[in-house]
Amino acid sequence: MQAIKPSHADRGYYFSPRRVGAMVLRYFYxxxxxxxxxxxxxxWPTMQMLIWGFMSQFLYEHSExxxxxxxxxxxxxxxxxxxxxxxxxxxxxxxxxxxSRNLGQLFASPLRPYEWACALLMISGIRTLIGVVPAxxxxxxxxxxxxxxxxxxxxxxxxxxxxxxxxxGLAVSGLVLRCGLGxxxxxxxxxxxxxxxxxxxYPISTLPDWLQPIAYSxxxxxxxxxxxxxxxxxxxxxxxxxxxxxxxxxxLALGMAAFLWAFRVARHRGQLLQMGE
Amino acid sequence: xxxIAIKVENLTKKFGDVVAIKSLSFDAREGEIVGLLGGxxxxxxxxxxxxxxxxxxxxxxxxxxxxDMLRHRYRVLPRINFSSPYVDLPKRLTSRExxxxxxxxxxxxxxxxxxxxxxxxLAIDExxxxxxxxxxxxxKTRVSLAKSLLxxxxxxxxxxxxxxxxPDTADWVRTYLKDFQKKRGATIxxxxxxxxEVERLxxxxxxxxxxxxxxxxxxxxxxxxxxxxxxEEVFLDIVRDRSIPGAQQVxx
Numbered sequence: 001m002q003a004i005k006p007s008h009a010d011r012g013y014y015f016s017p018r019r020v021g022a023m024v025l026r027y028f029y030x031x032x033x034x035x036x037x038x039x040x041x042x043x044w045p046t047m048q049m050l051i052w053g054f055m056s057q058f059l060y061e062h063s064e065x066x067x068x069x070x071x072x073x074x075x076x077x078x079x080x081x082x083x084x085x086x087x088x089x090x091x092x093x094x095x096x097x098x099x100s101r102n103l104g105q106l107f108a109s110p111l112r113p114y115e116w117a118c119a120l121l122m123i124s125g126i127r128t129l130i131g132v133v134p135a136x137x138x139x140x141x142x143x144x145x146x147x148x149x150x151x152x153x154x155x156x157x158x159x160x161x162x163x164x165x166x167x168x169g170l171a172v173s174g175l176v177l178r179c180g181l182g183x184x185x186x187x188x189x190x191x192x193x194x195x196x197x198x199x200x201x202y203p204i205s206t207l208p209d210w211l212q213p214i215a216y217s218x219x220x221x222x223x224x225x226x227x228x229x230x231x232x233x234x235x236x237x238x239x240x241x242x243x244x245x246x247x248x249x250x251x252l253a254l255g256m257a258a259f260l261w262a263f264r265v266a267r268h269r270g271q272l273l274q275m276g277e
Numbered sequence: 278x279x280x281i282a283i284k285v286e287n288l289t290k291k292f293g294d295v296v297a298i299k300s301l302s303f304d305a306r307e308g309e310i311v312g313l314l315g316g317x318x319x320x321x322x323x324x325x326x327x328x329x330x331x332x333x334x335x336x337x338x339x340x341x342x343x344x345d346m347l348r349h350r351y352r353v354l355p356r357i358n359f360s361s362p363y364v365d366l367p368k369r370l371t372s373r374e375x376x377x378x379x380x381x382x383x384x385x386x387x388x389x390x391x392x393x394x395x396x397x398x399l400a401i402d403e404x405x406x407x408x409x410x411x412x413x414x415x416x417k418t419r420v421s422l423a424k425s426l427l428x429x430x431x432x433x434x435x436x437x438x439x440x441x442x443x444p445d446t447a448d449w450v451r452t453y454l455k456d457f458q459k460k461r462g463a464t465i466x467x468x469x470x471x472x473x474e475v476e477r478l479x480x481x482x483x484x485x486x487x488x489x490x491x492x493x494x495x496x497x498x499x500x501x502x503x504x505x506x507x508x509e510e511v512f513l514d515i516v517r518d519r520s521i522p523g524a525q526q527v528x529x
Contacts, residue, residue, distance in 0.1 A: 014351065022381035029374040030367065033408075096367065104364035105424070108329045109382045110354045270292070270323070270332045273363045 019111050023119030024126075027093050031127075041127055045081040045135040052077040053143045071145035072231045073201065078136050078147055079227055080200045082158055083165040083220060084191055085131045089124030090169025091176075091187035098181055103266075104273040113263045117256055120173070121166045128162060150227075153236045157223050160244045163252055164219045165191065170255035174262030177271070199224045219244040219251065280343065282307045282432055282464035283328060288337035290323055290488075297323050298488040301337070305464055305481070307431075310455075312475040312496075313468040314508075315485030316516045321468035322363060324485070325434050328466070329359055342431060353432075355383060360425040361436035365417075368410025372401065372420045375409055376427065383428035395423040398453060414441035422450065429461055436468045447471075451478060472509035482508070484515050491515055 031037055056073040097103050106116065140146045147154060172190050176183050197211070198220035204212055215221045222244035226237045266272050281304050288301040298320045305311040313321045326332035328341060330350035339346040341353045366375040373392065380388035396402045399419050404412060409420065418441050425433060438454070439447035451474060458465055469475050475482060476496045484492040484499075492499065492515065496508055503511045513519070 016384075018384065019382055022378050025381065026367070026370070026374075026378040029370050029378070033369055033371075033374075100367040101363075101365040102367055104326075104331055104361065105366065105379070106382075108331055108354065108357075108359050109379065110351060110384070111382050112351070267331065267333045270326060272331045273322070273326055273361070 015112070016110075016115060019115045020119045020122070023111070023116055024122050027096075027119070027123040028126075030096065031130075038130065041085075041131040042134040045078070045085065045131045046138060048077050048081060049074060049135040049139055050142075053139060053145075057143065071139075071143065071147070072228060074139050074143060074145050075147050075150070075227055075231050076200050076224065078132055078139070079157055079161055079224065080195070080198075081132050081135070082128055083161040083194075083198075085128040086124050086162045086165030087169040087172070087191040088165075088188065089127040090120045090166050091172050093120050093123050093127075094169075094173035095176065095181075095184055095187060098176070098184075103271075107263075107267075107272050113260055114256065117170060117259055120170070121163075124166050124169065125162055128165075150230050153226070153230045156236075156241055157227055157230075160219055160223050160241075160248055163248045164223075164244075167248065167251040167255035168194065170252075171258040174255075174258040174260075177259075177262040177266050180271075194218060194220060197221060203228065216243070217247065219247040222247070280307050281305070281340070282309070282342055283311075283466060284338075284340040285324075285328070286338045288324070288327060288339060289335045290320075290327060290332065291335045296488060298327070298334070301488070301490060303483050303490060303493060305466060307464050308458070308462050309480045310458060310465040310467060310478050312479035312482040313466060313485060314470075314472075314475060314482055314512060318487070319485040320488040321485060322361070322436055323488075325359065325361070325436055325466065325468060328434060329357070330354070355428060356430060357432040357434065358383075358425040358428055358430040359434035359436070360418075360421045360438055361434075362418075362440055363436065366409045366421065366424065369408055371406050372409050372412070372423075373405040375420070376405075376424055379424050380427050385427055391427060392423075395426055399423050399426075399450075415443060415446060418442055419446075419450070426457060429463075431461070431463055433458075433463055433465045435465060437470065438467065439469075439471060439474060447474070454478065472507060472512055476508045484512070486515060 052073045056071065059073070097106060136147050168191055172186050175186055197215040197218055199206070199215060204215050204221055204225060207215055222240040226240040226244070229235050229237050283305040285304065286302050288298055289296070290298040301324060313324060315321050323332065327334050327339060328346065330346055334347070342356055344352050346353060376392050377388055380391060385391050396405055399422060401419050401423055404416050404420060409417065412420065418438070422438060425435070439450055442450060454465065455478060457463065467475065467479060479496060481495055482493065482499060483490055494502065499508065499511050500506070503514055505511050505514065
């Protein structure tokens with residue numbers, strides 16, 4: 001056999017889009033093979049949108065503030081679902097590997113943990129689009145409200161919430177890897193801890209003074225403040241955008257670090273071969 | 278020139294206060310089939326996990342295909358593969374989808390061709406379009422074996438490869454593995470409880486007990502040394518601490 005030649009593959013930063021694509025393909029196969037899964041993805045966002053849409057219509061007729069900001073609740077619920085779906089998209093895809101007892105197979109292959117994390121982020125984006133876009137489209141004939149009229153700011157809000165949700169999802173996945181499947185409910189629960197501080201349905205000024213700085217340490221708070229300004233006054237608050245992007249970079253780095261740390265610990269503890277249902 | 282495919286030196290793994298593997302040293306030359314034998318808890322799976330890099334040893338050195346596995350595992354991983362009853366493939370994906378994903382992960386040049394070749398060789402044609410979770414344990418073993426051969430590994434690590442197969446299929450799989458090893462010139466490290474399988478396939482046997490090597494030699498030498506007719510009897514002598522006159526165990 002030939003002697004091994006050192007290659008760029010040895011260095012830590014080596015990254016293979018092919019392997020990321022293979023993992024995205026794996027989750028695509030999973031989605032494709034189950035119609036109930038696809039329906040479930042858009043079912044909850046649609047139900048949320050319907051409830052809050054009717055609520056919005058009621059408030060629209062009885063509140064001056066809502067009269068000036070028609071559709072603000074629908075936009076809020078749709079964007080909250082972007083964050084929630086993105087978070088769940090990462091966590092559930094990660095849990096799929098644990099439920100399948102597939103971690104040992106994956107990490108005896110050349111797949112790097114950070115390539116897997118990238119695949120999780122990508123599939124989370126796809127799952128979020130499948131979930132939220134039908135609900136957003138349905139709001140147009142039902143409530144004569146199109147979130148797409150926000151234009152470019154909508155892309156900024158969407159991307160920021162997508163990344164924040166995924167960052168939380170990565171950290172939670174790391175936690176589940178560290179603690180085992182007994183902690184799997186964290187995959188659904190943790191993101192709700194962020195919701196009250198994000199000011200999804202109310203301005204951050206509603207929160208007690210001491211809580212507001214904590215809220216503003218979350219990118220989601222800046223996004224929802226920005227969303228309200230865009231919906232109500234038609235302005236794009238650039239400073240909010242810069243804050244949310246900057247914070248998101250930090251949270252994504254933290255989420256990735258937590259995920260890689262948990263993976264390293266799992267290799268010390270021998271969990272990659274043991275975990276599963 | 279024959280080179281060393283696996284070189285393990287003073288490998289130790291502790292889980293807290295529990296010493297799972299203690300000062301393990303052995304090697305396997307290229308093209309050899311080496312058997313890891315031992316009772317439950319002897320440390321066979323732990324050893325294989327460390328060789329794969331799934332488990333980080335507490336101390337010791339580990340070279341695989343001439344490369345320091347503890348520092349440069351990603352150099353080696355595309356060239357090795359494994360099969361184990363302790364892992365599974367995603368149950369909701371079909372066997373074909375599972376194999377396709379792993380073919381891409383391993384960078385197989387023509388995944389479809391390789392898949393067809395393996396499907397014919399391992400008689401899994403009819404299983405390819407069925408969800409992996411719906412297969413019997415014997416069928417799963419064959420698909421998992423196909424996964425482990427996708428990249429035509431230079432080093433193949435097999436943990437109980439025929440454990441859930443009926444005698445006929447198990448015999449057929451052994452023949453297939455032996456043929457693969459001859460054609461590819463691959464090294465195989467085989468952990469098994471099936472003594473007849475080890476006797477038939479392995480050039481060398483490493484006997485393990487409570488995380489240590491207690492003896493190692495070719496099956497013929499072991500039989501002669503212990504004065505037994507079968508490897509199973511040798512195995513029982515070792516796991517039951519029977520003292521055999523004239524038998525010299527490896528001291529560690």
